[in-house]
């Protein structure tokens with residue numbers, strides 16, 4: 452178990468370090484030129500499209516005026532993880548996707564890259580735009596140290612509450628550190644942001660602690676005034692295919708984590724990879740494998756291209772990078788004896804009915820399942836009075852309070868798996884819900900720091 456502050460080190464020989472940043476930093480001159488293109492729209496549609504409602508025209512105007520510090524302040528006051536969001540947000544379908552320049556059939560403003568320009572400056576210079584209020588004596592446990600918990604903890608620490616993040620993994624950051632495609636965000640950059648955020652004070656990080664295994668919910672209830680569930684999702688879903696446990700068969704999220712953080716992990720000898728799925732994780736995995744020089748990478752999807760759930764702009768990039776696509780194929784078995792040699796598939800029609808004579812084996816020495824992640828229902832079942840629906844924690848959408856009044860929840864365990872920026876927005880809302888709950892306790896007990904309530 453470790454306690455922040457400390458510098459989290461990532462292995463130098465991790466595979467992700469070989470991958471290039473596909474949207475590199477803008478130079479000051481390029482940032483200013485791009486900022487001056489902005490029309491600074493009134494009722495800007497880009498702001499409406501941002502889940503954290505960053506005042507985009509304001510921060511862009513500030514960059515245009517040479518006020519980079521002011522631009523960073525505008526961003527980070529609305530979204531404390533604006534540094535990673537600048538890199539990982541699918542701006543093509545959010546802010547930049549709504550930019551009025553589309554109506555003029557001109558390229559939208561490069562909002563993500565401008566946001567990166569400003570927040571890079573803030574982190575590089577250790578700038579901080581929040582100050583902690585005096586200690587209130589209230590203690591909040593946050594389970595998981597991903598974006599939802601980090602955003603909630605920051606907001607609560609600013610208000611003077613003491614926060615403790617419990618993270619089972621060795622590294623904080625959640626999917627930012629373990630699951631985001633390396634060509635968008637690498638683990639060391641994600642950790643720099645976590646360290647910067649924790650520099651506020653009032654947030655303790657305990658890694659290597661799995662709540663439910665090392666620490667019970669009952670213990671947390673004894674020691675904390677409120678508990679926040681930011682546990683995310685579980686392991687990659689299984690398809691119950693024969694051969695699924697052969698060497699060379701991986702879940703996509705687990706494979707991406709190995710590429711990002713496992714010392715010495717290599718893809719030596721992999722000539723043909725097959726990725727099962729049509730969502731964003733499948734596209735990420737396929738692109739990473741191609742960028743890591745796997746000669747043949749094929750995405751296998753059971754429906755048509757039009758039915759794919761992955762973003763069209765990501766799929767277009769994947770095609771450009773040489774990822775092959777195979778549609779209307781249902782996987783039947785992972786073939787091989789000592790290790791994977793192929794994926795047995797059946798051709799199906801639009802209703803997924805197998806076509807006669809449509810069975811064949813797609814040769815492969817790596818098969819990746821990217822068909823979703825399991826919900827953490829067994830863990831969440833340990834919380835009394837918690838209501839789940841299809842494995843998702845049910846919350847009041849205004850406060851993110853669960854059906855157990857002392858528990859709040861946000862991020863993937865509530866929304867089923869959305870973007871980092873959604874987790875941040877929800878975490879911030881949950882912090883406000885927790886603040887209101889703590890205020891109601893103060894009204895009940897008449898004093899702060901009293902945990903003798905039910």
Ligand code: SF4
Pocket residue numbers: 488489490491492495496497498507508511549550551552560562
């Ligand atoms: Fe600037 Fe485009 Fe937003 Fe208008 S919609 S404020 S042009 S980024």
